[in-house]
Amino acid sequence: MEHLGKLKVPGVSQAMGQLFPLLGLVTVIRQTMPPEGHEALNYCRRALSGLLNPFCFFTIQEFEGSLPNDLYRDIHLHLESCKAYNKAKRVTLFRKPNTTSVTMRLADSSDVIVDIYKGMTVWWTHYEEAKDKLVYRHLYGGNSGSTARKFQLKIRKRDKARLLPEYLDYITQNSSTYSGKNRDIKIFTNSEHIHQFTIDGSRRMWEEIPYKHPSTFDTLAMEPALKAKVMEDLTSFMTDQSFYERTGRAWKRGYLLYGPPGTGKSSMIAAMANFLKYDIYDLELNQVRTNGDLRQLLIQTSNRSIIVLEDIDCSVKFTNSRTGGRSRNSGMTTMMMPGDSMNPEDDPNRVTLSGLLNFVDGLWSCCGDERIFVFTTNHVEKLDKALLRPGRMDMQIELSYCTFSAFKVLAQNYLSTQDHPLFAKVESAFAGKTMTPAQIAELLIKDKSNVDIALESVITALENNVPESPAEATSTGSDVANSKDENDQDSVKDLAVGGDKSVGRENLISVLQGVIEVLQKSTDSSLSLFTSQDASKIQEVAKPENLLTSSNGERPSSSTQHESEASSSTVKDLLQSIRATLVKNKGDINSAIEGIIQDLENKLHNPDMNQHIAAVVEPANGSATGHSATECSSPPNLANGTSSLKAASNGVYREAENGEIK
């Protein structure tokens, strides 16, 4: 101790001797100084330390107001990608439900991650600030998101010009590549009842959960050519940012998926998300009250995302101009929520069609990049055309009944079989049948352990399948962009399926025309081999003047003279057989027409059908001879009855010979 006591450091003791009176002086000054003086003192202190401090600092919040800050997410992914978290001493680890990857985050501000970019060192610190829950509950009546997160970036002042913004651009690029390969996809949903708030009190309108759907384009059963086209479209969208910049278009794309239930619309959305590695925003329109809310939802979606509106025709009911739903105040078409009884015109604050159109294609839709809009519907004919125009829905994709080539994908998925001796039988059983991939998948799952039994069960089901009538089968498939007035479609449908309705000769003609029209617009892939040229030829055949022209070339005096009626079931049967004939002869227009004629002749020979059909098809003959069809005691002149159709089709045959029909 003595020895220690003798130790003297003259410089230090001298300095201490001078420091103590100085500190005492500062304390006295502080105590005697007015409050304004304190502020001035603090300012001087900060300015001095700013001058002496060689570093500068940047803050990156997770949210800016209510908007997610993509840079925050990018930094997180960047640090994860370069395994920077491995170097940190205190890291928070968590695995979100339903995910494979472990997520890392810096535990708190006490730890720092060092990153080196082009020889320059940067320091990252992460902060989590607990919010005052009581204040938030009090203000907003819900349980708020309890923390506000931010990164702090520390760099040397001398590096600032070289690092920024280059380093941040590098982070964004790196995170994008990394997330493309590794990121777990998330699905977001909106609800009126979501009460999450950011630190500044803005409302967060989406709730997220990890999304893990096994559907990919490999497992999707659809026509290979269509599948390739969709994938190509998505790839070109994702990779061709410069195209959008060059052409001044917003970097977004709209897809409409339509077709009967169970044909894979939802599966395709999942496949798209897995293919692009984009998050999904599943928009529940029923949960959106106003156009303002809709806009808010849109701007809270992040880049590289798919915004989905499923069953657009069901989730909202458009009251359009035809049904008198035009709002007096806004001039907008109003959308009503199911169960709403109030006249939409009385409530201008609702979500309107105009609001929805703006959501997809308006000024606000551009406040983000790489966004894909996907609408789905089972009833494309019900959608407003404005919604479907290019620019809003750039690609309209029909997902229809299962075909043999789609079946092969299902067989691979469920039976791990690419080929089988029974495949030939399955292929021929598919002709003209309307079973959805979901139905086929069910059969395959049931007997997946025994390939033979599974395939036999598919064959049996197909053989027993009663194909839907063309109007039914394609009522979802008409091309809206080209569709005629809604009422025309309805009348065709009514005639084709109309319960107790009876139809007369005139009606049968319009039914035939309707069938042809529907087939022409058909998105049923089994009929897709019919070109529009083919369809117009069939249409030519079915023109009333052709159908009504008798074998001797005379026209009937008046259709009303022959008011014979055929039951709707007969018509339905007729439609089914016409469709089956068309499917059977797809790509061969001449055989198809021959088949239809043959079919009509067979039916007319059938005594049960005779009475109805003869009255419908034959009166042209009767009128020429002055007899009404109903007066015929003997079977009508079948040859003449169908000869008009045949004669008309002869023109088609001749053109075919001239090579005009492909």
Ligand SMILES: Nc1ncnc2c1ncn2[C@@H]1O[C@H](COP(=O)(O)OP(=O)(O)OP(=O)(O)O)[C@@H](O)[C@H]1O
């Ligand atoms: N094209 C397809 N390829 C592979 N699987 C399919 C396909 N279509 C249907 N499935 C199977 O059927 C199930 C239901 O299909 P999905 O939900 O995608 O049909 P959807 O057309 O969206 O039906 P809805 O209109 O009723 O929503 C899927 O989980 C999938 O197993």
